[in-house]
Amino acid sequence: MKTVQISLNSIDKVKAFVNDITKFDNDFDLVSGRYVIDAKSIMGIFSLDLSKPIDLSIHAEDNLDEILELLKPYMI
Numbered sequence: 001m002k003t004v005q006i007s008l009n010s011i012d013k014v015k016a017f018v019n020d021i022t023k024f025d026n027d028f029d030l031v032s033g034r035y036v037i038d039a040k041s042i043m044g045i046f047s048l049d050l051s052k053p054i055d056l057s058i059h060a061e062d063n064l065d066e067i068l069e070l071l072k073p074y075m076i
Helices: 011-021 042-046 066-071
Strands: 004-005 025-031 036-039 054-060
Touching: 004 066, 011 042, 011 066, 036 042, 054 066
Parallel strands: none
Antiparallel strands: 004 054, 025 036, 025 054
């Protein structure tokens, strides 16, 4: 598992982010304070405070480099 910080500060960014990570079968969790939600859930993402950076936990081993490359536009 790897954790990176991302920023999803606009509606378009959230939609693009969800579309990008749903291409993978891996599990992704967004952690904001004491809340942990499924990163593939648009409704769940909008329940978080998007004005601050969010921790993204990536549950992957084999295709981690490919995932990180795809996530570059969102990473801080």
